[in-house]
Amino acid sequence: MPKFLVRTLAVFILATSFAFAQNGRVAVMTPYLASATTRIMVDEVETALQDLGYTVDVIDTAGDLAALDARIQDVILQDVDAIVLSANPELVPAAVEAAGAAGIPMFGLDAGSLQGLTVDVTSNNYAMAAQTATYLVDAIEGEGRVLMLVHPPYAPVQKRGAIARAIFDNTPDIEVMDEVFIEVPGPLENARNAVEAVLTANPEPGSIAGIWAAWDEPALGALQAIESLGRGDEGIVIVGLDAIGPAREAIVGDGAFRATVAQDFVGIARTVAGVVDEALQGDDVARRTIYVPAALLTRDDLR
Template identity: 50%
Template structure:
C-alpha cells in the first residue's frame, strides 16, 4: 500500500475530502433550442457546478407531453429537485407526480402554480413602468403617445396596464391610439402598417410625440414606418421591451428608437439555482414569484453584451 492510497483510505474513513453524495437536480424544458432558454440553462449550470450538484438537463424538443413523461422518470429516479421552463398549466400531471413524491419543483420563467415552489422571472410590471416613465419624462410630461399592446397574452397585457397607469397620471399626455398588432408574422410588419396608417392620419409635424411598445417588434415596425414616411427628424420617441439584438442595434444607431429593457436571462438561471439550494437546505419559500432585476437599455449601453 503506497502512501497515497493510505491517505485516501484514511480520508475516506474519517470522511475528510470525500464529498457527501451530490444532490441530483433535473432541468426539464421543451425549448432548449431557443436562445433565451439557453441563457437560463447556462446560468443555472454555472451555479449548479459551483454547488457541486449532479445536473441533468433534459430537452424534449418542443414536446410538452414528453416533459410530463421525463418528470415522471426523474421522480422515479429519485432526484432532489426539478426545474422546469414551461407553462405549469400544461404539465399539471407531472407537477402532481412530483408533489406526491415530495420533490420540489422550481420554475425558470415558467409561470405560477400552486404546485411550483417558486417561479424565478423578470418583473413585467417594473419593465413596463421603466419604459413608460422614460417616455413621459422624455417628452416633458405632455404630448400624444401611441401604444402598442397585446392583451390576449397575459404577460404582455400586464405591461400595457402599467403603461396605461403611468400615462394616465400625466394630465397632459394623451394616448392617441392603443393598437393591438397582428402578431402571426412576428409583429413587425403589421405594426409598421398600422403605424403608417396612423402617420397618414396625423400628418402635421409634432402631432405624434412618442410610441410606447409592450415589446420590441412593434417598436421596430413603428421605427420603420416613421423612417419610411420621412418623419425621422420630428423627434418621435420610441421604446420597446426585451432588448432583442435587432432592438439593441436600432438603439445603438441613435435614431428614434431610444430605449428598451433587457432581462437578465443568465441571472434568472442563477437565481433559480440559488432558489433550489435554499429549498434543499429546508427553507420554506414564502415569496412564490422571485424577480431578477432588469436593465434599461439606451444609447449609452446598447453596445454592451
C-alpha cells in the same frame, strides 16, 4: 416503412443515449423557445445545470400549451428529479398538480406565478414597465399621442401593458391612441406592418409622439416602420423592454428607438440553476418569488 422507422429511431437513440445523469436529471420546459429572451434564459440554465453535473432535457412546444401539459406529464412518468418551467404554471394546472403528486419539484424560470412551484425567479414586470413608460412620458414632455404595442395573452407582458396604460392614463396631456395586439410568432414583422398602417392613417408630422412596446421585438418593428416611411425626423420616441442585442444596437444609433430595460436573464437563469441544485442536494428551499433587478438603458447609458 417499419424498417425505415426502426432505423431512423435507432440513429437518434444512439445519438442521445450516451447522456446519463450524474447528480440527476432536470427537464426544462417551455412553449416560448422561439422568443429571443426565453432562448437566452433556457440556454443559460441548461449550461449552468450541466456545469453542476445534471443531465438536462430542453423541451419546447412551440407555443402549444396543450402539448406543454402533455410533455410535462411525460417527464413526470420518467421520474425526472426536477422540472424548470418557463411558462405561467396557472396555464398548465393539471401538469403542475401531477408533478406535485409525484413529488417532483418545479421551479419557475421567469414563470410569472408561484402556483404549484417551489420558487419562481423573475423580473418585476410591473416595475420594468413603469420604468419605460415613465421614461417615454418624460421624453415627450408629458404631451402627445402614444401608440401601445401589446400582447395580453402572455401574462408577464400583460402586466407590463396594464401598468404602462395606467401611467399614460394618469398623465392628463397624453392620449393613448390605440393598444395594438401584436401576434406571436413574428412580432417584429407584425409590429412593423401594424405601425406602418397607423403611420399611414396619421400622416401629419407630430400626430404620434411616442410608441410604447411591451418588449423589444415590436419596438424594432416600429422603428423599421418609421424609417421605411421616412418619418424618422418627426421626433417620435420608441421604447422597448428586454434589451436584446439588436435593440441595444438600435438605441446606440440616431433613430427613434431611445430606451429599453435590461432584464438580467443570465442572472435569472443562474439563480434558478442554483436553487434547483440546492433543493436537489437536500437543502431547505423556502417557497418564494425571487425578483432579479432590472436596469433602464437609455442612449446615454449605451453610448
